[in-house]
Amino acid sequence: MQGRYLVGDLYAGAIWAGTESPANSGKFTSSKISFSCVTDSPMRCTEAPGSSVPALSYIFSFGEDNDKDVYLLTQSGVYRVVSPSRCNYACAKAAASPPPAASSPRPSGAGLLRAPSGGILVALMSFLFCLVCMNFV
Secondary structure: OOOEEEEEOOOOOOEEEEEEOOOOOOOEEEEEEOOOOOOOOOOOOOEOOOOOOEOOOOEEEEEEOOOOOEEEEEOOEEEEOOOHHHHOOOOOOOOOOOOOOOOOOOOOOHHHHOOOOHHHHHHHHHHHHHHHHHHOO
């Protein structure tokens, strides 16, 4: 996924990857990406009725952590994007390999989604209040 932009529809029915070619040209090509949950997922994963895609509900955002892992924030939870071989998908640049033996899952960092501490929250609210007041001057 390196060097690509991920785009998903709000209702989680499809996800696309956009690639700029040539670099810095502003010209993009897109391709629809197949996606599913791994069989050894620590989260319960159900399929959307009448579909083979996971029932993610709404996709709110995409994110990336310091390890360059990509996450989807959805109405039904936070999901980490893993190697295509974990879902038995074959890619042109990555050879398919069997999924690794079951082990304890890596922490997802979902705890980082909690509300900020009181001091930061007050400062943020003050900043937002200043922005609102400036619009009326």
